[in-house]
Amino acid sequence: MGGDDAMSMERSRRARFTNVAPTAGEFKMAALLAGVFFFLITPLVVQALVGWATTGVVALPNGHLLDAYGGLLRSDFGVGLPDRVNAGLPSDAVMWVLTLVGEVLVLGAVVVVGMWMRDATGASSRHGLATPTQAAEALGLPRLRKSAAVIRPDLYARSGRRTH
Template identity: 75%
Template sequence: MSMERSRRARFTNTAPTQGEFTVAFLLAGIFFILLTPLVVQALVAWMTAGVFALPNGHLLPAYGGLLRGHYGVGLTGQVAGTLPPNPAMWTLTVLGEVLVIVSAVVVGMWMKDLTGAGSRHGLATPTQAAEALGIPRLRKSAAVIRPDLYAGSGRRTRADGK
């Protein structure tokens, strides 16, 4: 690897691509959408029975019960008996899902703004740098500011590129 290539490699854009954001957003969305019914069930159990109850060790039967439309599967009989009827639980779950989806969209847009394509947070534009430092100082310090573009011509480099 040549010295010039290693200089350029330091200044490449390492921001996530649009595809990476899409995959991360979808995976996080699936995770939270699958988790929301169990969290709603646990919160309602906490409010009715006084116990924050998750189906520990009984996750597959709990999701099987949810697929059949029944809440409380995987919980102890005492806690499951205090839950409201299934239509009320599904209404609360739908509200929870809407909250999760809206939150995911807001966080996703915020993250894309911070790290997505075209984000320049923390970087000054050439005009701002010229105003802050002045043109003579920028030209004098060009090799330090952008060594990939303004390397000293009198420099010797090793043959192996290190």
């Protein structure tokens, strides 16, 4: 067996034992960033939808994003929107209630999609593999140690073993 073949087999063996699923920490960080993004964008989407429902014009505060968020911090919806759309918006109290409903819907959607993605990618799961404690209980610690090279050849390969 040539040197290239042995290297290729070793690379192939390593690739089989490499976990490419996102870790639980990576998954939590992605969900957190998505949640913050959707939390910040929801008031603007709500005012755009209400503006569309009242005036028939879909308008976002294009080019006036900082002004729009400043207006929201002062409880003033419609900042950065065309005057026609701004005039058609209901009172700020109604807009805040609608925004709260929108935030709850978005939060629910983020949780559902996040749980689906976690299950689909296998993050925070072992894809049916036993934990070390479960394996020790099932096999017994002496047998587990004796079979380590078979169970995890990537970690416990026997030295001096011939590869051909």
